[in-house]
Structures are given as structure tokens and as C-alpha cells.
Amino acid sequence: MAEASGILGVRNLQVGYADHTVIRDVSFEVRPREIFVIMGPSGCGKTTLLKAVVGLVPVRGGTVTYRGRSLASPGALHDFRKRIGMVFQQGALLNSVSLEENVALPLREHTRLPEWMIRQVVRIRLAQVGLLDAGHLKPMELSGGMRKRAGIARALALEPELLFFDEPTGGLDPVTADGIDNLILSLRESMPVTIVAVTHELASIFKVADRVMMLRDGGIAVLGTPAEVRASRDEEVLRFIERRAQRIEGAADEFLSRGEGGEA
């Protein structure tokens, strides 16, 4: 069966809100251990697609399969949720408790590990994202980059087989964003994890992606390796890529032209 090659299969998915159809017909397969990136302009439905795949937004049609089993079958979604980690666009950390407690949350909810073991796992996860010394801080006390890392530590808590990221580098400066990209790559190197990431940061896409899918009008504009996407003859795909590249170069030029004598 063709499906067997994919860890996650999405077939003819349709998703919408009230009378607004956001995803009309999307099919793709995510292969084990790959980094699969979903891109597209703001509002095209990237977050909606991600949330539908993990069952946080109801689907109107089509199927999602995990290791060949439909998530619509009894108990499947519940099992699936225990095997995945999700890093939300807005972070979704609990502001009233420390980072350590945020990371411990899924462990308390889904396991019966004794307290001392939970503490050990939390330390490992914080170490993995470079926040071992920040465990006692609350989310409000962290920088944007640290908050992203904290969200990743929490998503890693249950040692997921599949990690979903929604804009892992959104709103970060280029250097901090690059650090998150490196972290994503190092996670894939150090554990048997498959990653699905939504982003519209071009630098991230071409640095981390094994394959890229661009959404358009509720469907797929292009799906392939970064090289294949770059070689696309679809005007809109090229414009999306070029305009972003120009914006990055433009910003760099502007920065450099301010020169040493600039007011900084």
C-alpha cells in the first residue's frame, strides 16, 4: 500500500469555519523522520490545517491517518495525541507557573510517573532546548526566543514521534530565529522524531525543510524539495519566494547602508 511509506497521511481534507471554507482539498503524506514544511501567505490556512490534522478543529471531509490508521476510528485520536507534541503559534504556555511546571504538565496529565522521575524528565527537556538554568522562571520573565524554546521543551515532554510547529521562528530577530532552526535540526538528529512545521520565514524553510508544501486557495500550489520549489514555474510560488528574499536582502541593505556612523 502506498500509504505505508507515510507516518502521517492527509487525504482530500476539507476544513472551514461556519460558511467560510479554508481548506478545500489537500492531500499529502509525511515520511518518517523528515522535516515537512507548510508555507503560504498569512491567512491561507496553515494554522487551520495543522489544527485540523491534530483534531483541534473539526474536519468537514477527507481523512487523516497515522501509521495507516484513520484518526476517525475509535480511540485513534486519543492514542495519536499521546504520541505527538505541538508548539503553538502563540506559545500557549501557562503564565502563572514556572517553566518547569509548564513542561511537567503533559507528564502529569498523560503518565503515572512518580514525582522524582517527572523532575528528571523535565530537566532533560529543558536541557535539550538550552533552558536548564531557566526552569524556575515564569513565561513572562523570558525573551521571545526563550519562550519559543520553552514551548518546544513542553512539546517534547512525552518524547513524541511527531512534532508539530506553528511558526517556530515567527516574530524573532534573524539570529535568534536561526538558533531555533538549529535546535529543530538538532532534535531531528538526536531523537527519532518526524517534524511538521508551519512557517513563512524563507530562511527557515530553506534551512530546515526536506520537503515544502505551499498552500493556495485552500489547495496545494506546490509540493516538493526546496530545490524543486525554487525551480517551480508557478508565478505565484516564485513571487512568494522572491518577494520574501527581496525583503530580507532589502532589510540587510538598509541596515548596512546606515553604516557605522548611523544613530543605531
Ligand SMILES: Nc1ncnc2c1ncn2[C@@H]1O[C@H](COP(=O)(O)OP(=O)(O)OP(=O)(O)O)[C@@H](O)[C@H]1O
Ligand atoms: N476560529 C476561527 N473562526 C473563524 N475563522 C477563523 C478561525 N481561525 C481562523 N479563521 C480564518 O481562517 C482563515 C485561515 O486562518 P489561519 O489562521 O489558518 O491562517 P494562517 O495561514 O495560519 O495565517 P498566519 O500566517 O497569519 O498565521 C483566515 O481567513 C481566518 O480569518
Ligand SMILES: [Mg+2]
Ligand atoms: Mg497561523
